[in-house]
Amino acid sequence: MNLISVILLIIILSAFVSTLVYLVQKNRRGPTCGSCSCCGDSGCPMRR
Amino acid sequence: MTLRDLKIGQAGRITAVGGEGALRQHLLDMGVIPEVEVVVVKYAPMGDPIQVRIHGYELTLRLSEAERIEVSREPYVANHAYAEPLHIPHPGLGEEHLTAHERAQEHPLPKGTILKFALAGNQNCGKTTLFNQLTGSKQHVGNFPGVTVDRKSGAIKGHPDSEVIDLPGIYSLSPYTNEEIVSRDFILKECPHGIINIVDSTNIERNLYLTMQLMELGVPMVLALNMMDELKGNGGTVRINEMEAALGIPVVAISAAKNEGIDELIEHALHVAHFQEPPQRQDFCSPQEHGGAVHRCLHAVMHLIEDHAEAARIPLRFAASKLIEGDALVREALHLSQNELETVEHIIQQMEQERGLDAAAAIADMRFNFIRNLCRQTVVKPHKSKEHVRSLAIDRILTGRWTAFPAFLLIIGLIFYLTFESFGAWLQEMLESGIDWGVAAVDQLLTDAEVDAAVHSLIIDGAFAGCGAVLSFIPYIVLLFFFLSMLEDSGYMARIAFVSDRLLRRIGLSGRSIVPMLIGFGCTVPSVMASRTLPSVRDRRLTILLSAYMSCTAKVAIYAFFAEPVFGNMAWLAMVGLYLLGIVTGIAVAFVAKTLVMKGEAVPFVMELPNYRLPGIKNVAHLLWDKTSDFLQRAFTVIFVASIVIWFLQNFNFHLQMVDPAGDQSILAIVAGVVAPIFEPLGFGDWRVATALVSGFMAKESVVSTIETLSAGVPVTDILSNAGIICLMVFCLLYTPCVAAVAAIRRELGNKYALYTVLLQCSVAWVVAYIVSLFL
Numbered sequence: 032m033n034l035i036s037v038i039l040l041i042i043i044l045s046a047f048v049s050t051l052v053y054l055v056q057k058n059r060r061g062p063t064c065g066s067c068s069c070c071g072d073s074g075c076p077m078r079r
Numbered sequence: 080m081t082l083r084d085l086k087i088g089q090a091g092r093i094t095a096v097g098g099e100g101a102l103r104q105h106l107l108d109m110g111v112i113p114e115v116e117v118v119v120v121k122y123a124p125m126g127d128p129i130q131v132r133i134h135g136y137e138l139t140l141r142l143s144e145a146e147r148i149e150v151s152r153e154p155y156v157a158n159h160a161y162a163e164p165l166h167i168p169h170p171g172l173g174e175e176h177l178t179a180h181e182r183a184q185e186h187p188l189p190k191g192t193i194l195k196f197a198l199a200g201n202q203n204c205g206k207t208t209l210f211n212q213l214t215g216s217k218q219h220v221g222n223f224p225g226v227t228v229d230r231k232s233g234a235i236k237g238h239p240d241s242e243v244i245d246l247p248g249i250y251s252l253s254p255y256t257n258e259e260i261v262s263r264d265f266i267l268k269e270c271p272h273g274i275i276n277i278v279d280s281t282n283i284e285r286n287l288y289l290t291m292q293l294m295e296l297g298v299p300m301v302l303a304l305n306m307m308d309e310l311k312g313n314g315g316t317v318r319i320n321e322m323e324a325a326l327g328i329p330v331v332a333i334s335a336a337k338n339e340g341i342d343e344l345i346e347h348a349l350h351v352a353h354f355q356e357p358p359q360r361q362d363f364c365s366p367q368e369h370g371g372a373v374h375r376c377l378h379a380v381m382h383l384i385e386d387h388a389e390a391a392r393i394p395l396r397f398a399a400s401k402l403i404e405g406d407a408l409v410r411e412a413l414h415l416s417q418n419e420l421e422t423v424e425h426i427i428q429q430m431e432q433e434r435g436l437d438a439a440a441a442i443a444d445m446r447f448n449f450i451r452n453l454c455r456q457t458v459v460k461p462h463k464s465k466e467h468v469r470s471l472a473i474d475r476i477l478t479g480r481w482t483a484f485p486a487f488l489l490i491i492g493l494i495f496y497l498t499f500e501s502f503g504a505w506l507q508e509m510l511e512s513g514i515d516w517g518v519a520a521v522d523q524l525l526t527d528a529e530v531d532a533a534v535h536s537l538i539i540d541g542a543f544a545g546c547g548a549v550l551s552f553i554p555y556i557v558l559l560f561f562f563l564s565m566l567e568d569s570g571y572m573a574r575i576a577f578v579s580d581r582l583l584r585r586i587g588l589s590g591r592s593i594v595p596m597l598i599g600f601g602c603t604v605p606s607v608m609a610s611r612t613l614p615s616v617r618d619r620r621l622t623i624l625l626s627a628y629m630s631c632t633a634k635v636a637i638y639a640f641f642a643e644p645v646f647g648n649m650a651w652l653a654m655v656g657l658y659l660l661g662i663v664t665g666i667a668v669a670f671v672a673k674t675l676v677m678k679g680e681a682v683p684f685v686m687e688l689p690n691y692r693l694p695g696i697k698n699v700a701h702l703l704w705d706k707t708s709d710f711l712q713r714a715f716t717v718i719f720v721a722s723i724v725i726w727f728l729q730n731f732n733f734h735l736q737m738v739d740p741a742g743d744q745s746i747l748a749i750v751a752g753v754v755a756p757i758f759e760p761l762g763f764g765d766w767r768v769a770t771a772l773v774s775g776f777m778a779k780e781s782v783v784s785t786i787e788t789l790s791a792g793v794p795v796t797d798i799l800s801n802a803g804i805i806c807l808m809v810f811c812l813l814y815t816p817c818v819a820a821v822a823a824i825r826r827e828l829g830n831k832y833a834l835y836t837v838l839l840q841c842s843v844a845w846v847v848a849y850i851v852s853l854f855l
Contacts, residue, residue: 036531043537047723050716 080152082117082131082145090118091376096440098147104404108251109685110134110146110285113436115447121474124483125581128590128684134284135460135690137470142353142681148761170223186355188272194241196315199293200277201286201461202248203570203689205305209277209335211244211701213345234347236696244271247708250285252397254408259610266296267393273299273352275344278333280304281466282692287450288443290326294358295397299351303344307332315459323455324667336695339642358788362398363449368432376403376438380423384453387413404439417850422490440699470570470690477793490571492600494562495658498555500651506554507639507816514547514776533737537726540740540791545722545784548633548716552636552780553710560631560706561699562599562699572597573686580684583616586666587592589613589684592622599629599659601706605822606631607827615682620832621669623824627816627840628665630658633779641804644796657812664813664847668839711813717778725774725785741790747789761848762803762855772810778817802855806848 032040083407085091093115096106109135111117118518120130120137128141183768197215200206212231231245247258253452254260266274276293278286283304293300302551304317305669318445323330327348350356363376389400391412401409402423405852415423427438434441454460478481497503525535572594580590593612599606606626610619630638638657642650728747729740737745743752743766751766754773767811771785790798815837825833 032531032534033529035528036534039525039530039538040534043534043723045544047720050720054716054720 080150080404082148082150083142085117085150087119087121089152090116092116092153093148095149096147097149098144101253101684102144104253105250105255105683106144106148107142107687108253108255108288109138109687110288111138112440112443112447113268114444117148117150120471121478123478123481123577124480125278127577127581128577130577130688131476132663134282137287138685138686139580141580141683150638154157155219162302170536179535187496188353188355188831192272192353192784193340194238194273194349195269195271196235196241196243196273196275196348196352197246197262197271197298198243198246198277199262199266199289200247200273201282201289202249202303203687203806204248204277204282204286204852205335206245206248206277206281208306208695208698209303209333209341210243210277211695211697212335212338212341213243213275226671235349238345238349241349243275249289251289252401253404254406255497260408263296266293266298266509266811272355273301273592275301275303275348276774277303277305279306280310280332281306281315281464283317284450287453288446291363291446292397292400293447294326294328295361295383295394295400296396297355297357297361297396299354300358301348301351302326302328302330302346303335304330308334308337308339309464309466311822313464313466316459316463316588318457318459322453325360325453325456329356364445365449368445368448372430372433373441376426376441379426379551383419383422384413384415384428384547387419390414393398400442403430404442404833420494466690466692473691474556474688475572478574478578482576486615487578490566492655494559495655496559496651497652498562499639503555504651505560507551507557510554511551514551518543518547528805533730536730536740537723538762540788541722541726542719544787545781546718547726549636549718549780549784552639553707555635555639556632557703557707558712559635561600561703561769563597564699564702565694566597567594568698570689570691570694573688574855576684576686577688578642586621586625586669587677587679588618588621588625588669591682591684591686592618592625595622595626596629599626599631603627603629603630603631603816604823607820607823608784610827613682617677618682620828621672621677623827624836624839625665625669627660627820627824627836628668628813630661630812631779631816631820632809636780636783638808640786641795641808644794645801654810657808660809660847663811664843685759718781719779721774721781722784725770725788729789740789748838757845758810760852761806761845762852763799763807763810767798772814775811776815776818778810778819782811793815801850805855806852809845809851810848813840813847815840815844 080091082091084095093111093113095113096103096111098106100355115133116134120131120132123139126142126498128139129145130137131141131145135230167559205396210231212235213235215236215435218589232242235241235243239850244265246262249256249259252259252263254263265271274293274296276290278290280286302322307317317330317332319330321333329351329638331340331344331347333342333344350501364377365371368374377399379405381395382400383672384402385395388395389415393409395410398413428508430441431437436444479486518539521541522535525538530538543741566575575597576590576593578590579593583590583592592610595609596608597611598609603626606629607623610622610626611624613619617688635654638654639650642653646653658846719740724742724746728750729745730737731746732738732744732750733746742748744849747770751769755766755769758769758772767786767789771782772788774785775782784796795804816824821833821837
């Protein structure tokens, strides 16, 4: 596997992991909520 | 004689409003009160509901409700004198801020405080347009806690230390709908520093009813008289200084659509909020009116509950008037002793006896009397509204007896044709060829760079194939949302509700349910949320159940992908057929649910018919951007993740060795092989299709991307027969909504109901697809 392949693999994997983390967080605060600072829900982990 | 007995064009004076509970209160709040003139305008095409004109606006209600409103054909004779018009000199240079600001009551907030404003107003008064003007593009969308009512907020342009929260459009602070409860809870519990109350100046009497209730809350407030350009264009006007003096709050004439008066409004709003200037007037009852019965009652109750209101942190005047109206939520919050409750009852009984009206009607009448006096003093009414005349002319066709349904079918047909065939299809093809070109270019680059075959495949067959396949359907989605927002903003959606009420009642729903159902054609999530406008839980459940069968735009990607190879040029007609099948199935399911599970009557139909207006370009652009960015976000998150996971499962076996993606050795092929037999009788028992259907639960668009990834270039017609493809489309049309929609249903109706929905829809989809397969 050449260097470009390794770099591309790292980019794709980090994009995958960060998107997954984002989705898990978004799901925790409710899929209909579009912003982490305005929901006001007491159960929301992103509550300001 | 009741309102039902009046013929078209006949006028009557309301003498009594019958009925009980929240509906009656809602009628009173909408201005249906004794001694007001009402004119019958027309009947809906199926003979029910009825359209009447009251306080200069158009209201629709069912014949069963009209039967409870007693009218007399005798003209109204006022038994008390109206106030004469006020004349207040215009402020001199530099005195603009002095008129409605009371320095003695100022309590300035510390510098740097983020000023929070509630933007409140009736429906159809231009609130969204004003919100967009105030905040520009920097908006956040979320929910009010505990309920799925949209909460939009944003900082005022040029004032980062401010926040405007767009409250739902409401007619009063009575607890008739969720939105009204949310609005008043927000003001009472979250204590905004100020309220910006927007009022449609062309329909000022009905709109000021909410203003008076907001003023009772004692929160610093500014009144924005919107559509002043329209009022002046018709020869009317509002004497701003006189209205300010009479109400004791700053009043600003604006035209939100033309961005006129917004700067002045912001200036006043920031001032009253920063200096915490409450309305100078909260007492609207008169000791002279009808012997002062309501006045004495209100003040007696206020004295009695003063300590309770303070303890419950409810503004005293508001608590007293709501207690007299019979508001159960306020009554509960006040924690009155039995003795006090009985005393309140006695005071109310005495007032009812003296006034000759029940408590709720007396309070509504007191408010409308104040408004009538205020309007006589400060408003120059136009002789005729051009917009109203134009609306009546358009309605002769769009809600006409013989033309309403053909016009509806024509409009919906045109929307579908433009979206899926002519303009939309052209845009889609353009975008698709652009994406294909981009993917081919990247493919070539990777080949030239001698990138490892696995990484190459991961990028091209995994990420690009999945996201690219879905992105090309953006034109369909944007166009459908564009047309739906045009229908809603123009005022036609309310007409559809009026026309279809009687039809929907046959499946146990009211015409109001048509709005969430039509939004369902865009996306199920907002459709589920839109059902909150329905005041009964039964109607909300039934509407949500039905909305889930309205094919959302995300499914367009599926239909377009599968219909093209089977139907060729007639693909758009097949898509229309699928939409119709969804509607028919939904109606059948709702009918069964109504007969077996959700028995009962639909909620009453009391709705305003706004004048037709051309939707603002900015508003539509905002909405389209919201939807497009939401779709892009989904494409680059859910679908990206799903595509990578599916690529991995498709390219590796359980020993984590790479295998042929089109073979049956991969993890995906083995797992999906277990599920696939369920679909065998339907003609699509292929493991690749089973996988695509499972991934469709994450997002419907994923069905296409998964098939694209799994088929590895093999045409879909080689995988399935034409009959199998048709059955698959039918199954996709009807099976479980995506995870976001299920989550919205769960928030709205609870876990159990969300689970029922998923199970029911999957079962119905299987049965209907099987029936279709028998005919093919």
